Amino acid sequence: MRKQIAAANWKMNLEKEKANELVESLISEPVEMKDNHAVILGVPAVYLNDINEKIKNIDDYFVAAQDCSSNNNGAFTGEISCSILASIGVKYAIIGHSERRMYHNESNSLLAEKVDRAFENNIIPIFCCGEPLNIREAGTQNNYVEVQISESLFHLPAEKIKTLVIAYEPIWAIGTGKTATEQQAQEIHKHIRNFIAAKYGNDVAESISILYGGSVKGSNASSIFSQPDVDGGLVGGASLKADEFKEIIKGLK
Numbered sequence: 001m002r003k004q005i006a007a008a009n010w011k012m013n014l015e016k017e018k019a020n021e022l023v024e025s026l027i028s029e030p031v032e033m034k035d036n037h038a039v040i041l042g043v044p045a046v047y048l049n050d051i052n053e054k055i056k057n058i059d060d061y062f063v064a065a066q067d068c069s070s071n072n073n074g075a076f077t078g079e080i081s082c083s084i085l086a087s088i089g090v091k092y093a094i095i096g097h098s099e100r101r102m103y104h105n106e107s108n109s110l111l112a113e114k115v116d117r118a119f120e121n122n123i124i125p126i127f128c129c130g131e132p133l134n135i136r137e138a139g140t141q142n143n144y145v146e147v148q149i150s151e152s153l154f155h156l157p158a159e160k161i162k163t164l165v166i167a168y169e170p171i172w173a174i175g176t177g178k179t180a181t182e183q184q185a186q187e188i189h190k191h192i193r194n195f196i197a198a199k200y201g202n203d204v205a206e207s208i209s210i211l212y213g214g215s216v217k218g219s220n221a222s223s224i225f226s227q228p229d230v231d232g233g234l235v236g237g238a239s240l241k242a243d244e245f246k247e248i249i250k251g252l253k
């Protein structure tokens with residue numbers, strides 16, 4: 001069975017002491033997990049090394065960068081390359097989060113380059129896609145997401161794309177408290193899987209974990225994750241509280 005993942009996206013939150021407290025409470029009494037479960041902590045870049053050191057001996061706990069550069073190493077002030085991330089043991093990178101698309105004008109073609117840099121350095125992309133409210137209201141979300149996925153991912157060979165993680169995050173549900181219904185999530189996750197299957201075949205599509213993101217909480221995680229094509233979640237606000245995030249981990253199927 002493909003991996004079921006509880007991924008945290010701390011975004012630009014938590015100063016050092018609070019960050020350490022949160023990690024300590026997650027790992028001091030870790031939630032019991034099944035073999036195909038994983039927890040991924042998308043933490044601010046300055047904490048990646050420390051937190052990775054704390055969790056690296058705990059089975060199925062990983063850190064993720066929240067972004068990476070589309071360039072290799074060199075004269076790119078302020079950027080962090082995938083080879084630098086890999087050199088401190090980072091295994092995952094969130095790529096194409098809607099906040100980066102929005103505030104940093106990240107385009108589908110730039111994201112394709114970031115995905116390539118990640119794979120070149122054995123980092124698994126957690127590739128984000130999802131539509132804004134006006135697209136959902138117009139009912140054209142499937143097509144919108146197809147373009148994001150095909151333009152950023154469909155240059156990949158099957159053996160690479162089958163290892164990545166996709167996070168479907170409708171922008172109207174991010175940080176708004178408004179969650180997609182289980183049916184809405186299942187419908188578009190299934191659509192994404194079918195779209196990938198049409199290009200790469202069923203085996204590839206079935207092996208990709210597709211996470212739902214957008215106001216996932218302890219109280220709604222298990223019902224959303226119970227949908228057959230929802231393989232866990234990418235969680236912002238609710239990942240900043242240990243008890244809440246533990247409930248979300250418990251919600252994995």
Ligand code: PGA
Nearest residue numbers: 174175214215235236237
């Ligand atoms: P949220 O954020 O859980 O706070 O809605 C999700 C995300 O942006 O990844």
